[in-house]
Amino acid sequence: QVQLVESGGGLVKPGGSLRLSCAASGFTFSDYYMSWIRQAPGKGLEWVSYISSSGSTIYYADSVKGRFTISRDNAKNSLYLQMNSLRAEDTAVYYCARDYDFWSGYLFDYWGQGTLVTVSS
Amino acid sequence: DIVMTQTPLSLSVTPGQPASISCKSSQSLLHSDGKTYLYWYLQKPGQSPQLLIYEVSNRFSGVPDRFSGSGSGTDFTLKISRVEAEDVGVYYCMQSIQLPRTFGQGTKVEIK
Numbered sequence: 556q557v558q559l560v561e562s563g564g565g566l567v568k569p570g571g572s573l574r575l576s577c578a579a580s581g582f583t584f585s586d587y588y589m590s591w592i593r594q595a596p597g598k599g600l601e602w603v604s605y606i607s608s609s610g611s612t613i614y615y616a617d618s619v620k621g622r623f624t625i626s627r628d629n630a631k632n633s634l635y636l637q638m639n640s641l642r643a644e645d646t647a648v649y650y651c652a653r654d655y656d657f658w659s660g661y662l663f664d665y666w667g668q669g670t671l672v673t674v675s676s
Numbered sequence: 677d678i679v680m681t682q683t684p685l686s687l688s689v690t691p692g693q694p695a696s697i698s699c700k701s702s703q704s705l706l707h708s709d710g711k712t713y714l715y716w717y718l719q720k721p722g723q724s725p726q727l728l729i730y731e732v733s734n735r736f737s738g739v740p741d742r743f744s745g746s747g748s749g750t751d752f753t754l755k756i757s758r759v760e761a762e763d764v765g766v767y768y769c770m771q772s773i774q775l776p777r778t779f780g781q782g783t784k785v786e787i788k
Contacts, residue, residue: 660734
């Protein structure tokens with residue numbers, strides 16, 4: 556079955572860096588776009604970034620552009636989010652999610668359990 | 677960015693009664709390919725969000741048929757024909773016609 560497992564969250568000081576990982580299994584990872592979506596404590600969902608199946612197309616929300624870098628390693632079935640210059644407002648649970656399936660029309664049909672990033676001094 | 681506005685923001689429903697959530701977008705979600713890129717997700721307490729409805733009205737695999745989606749252009753509705761205890765949580769609409777994808781604020785559904 557499809558599984559997405561995030562890791563790498565934790566407590567970091569403002570201005571610091573963190574790298575999140577998402578290990579995928581149960582599907583052909585290299586066939587799918589992937590996204591990161593976050594949720595600040597007690598708040599709603601915010602889409603952060605996506606990467607195409609080959610890694611050639613990438614998009615970021617304005618709130619993270621220039622600070623976050625999404626990448627993937629299809630040989631390792633893994634998705635990453637490098638987060639630099641972290642701010643208090645980046646504090647959130649970060650989810651990886653399988654992006655649009657061009658055959659079925661599904662979008663975000665599978666989500667990881669999330670990893671908490673806390674930015675605080 | 678496209679703004680998604682949900683109403684109401686909270687809903688208290690008696691089991692077995694219907695519930696309805698509205699979602700309005702600031703721009704039409706109808707693409708030139710004929711598809712309308714509006715989705716509904718449910719986040720149950722303590723869980724990750726889960727896909728309920730894709731492209732306005734299509735139920736995702738395993739979603740009970742008491743859930744239905746409708747609408748067009750900029751106005752959309754999620755209906756639960758008979759609310760059950762397991763339906764509690766926060767419901768989000770989301771658009772994907774334009775980047776960035778944007779979510780509604782969420783509608784919290786609880787049981788009376």
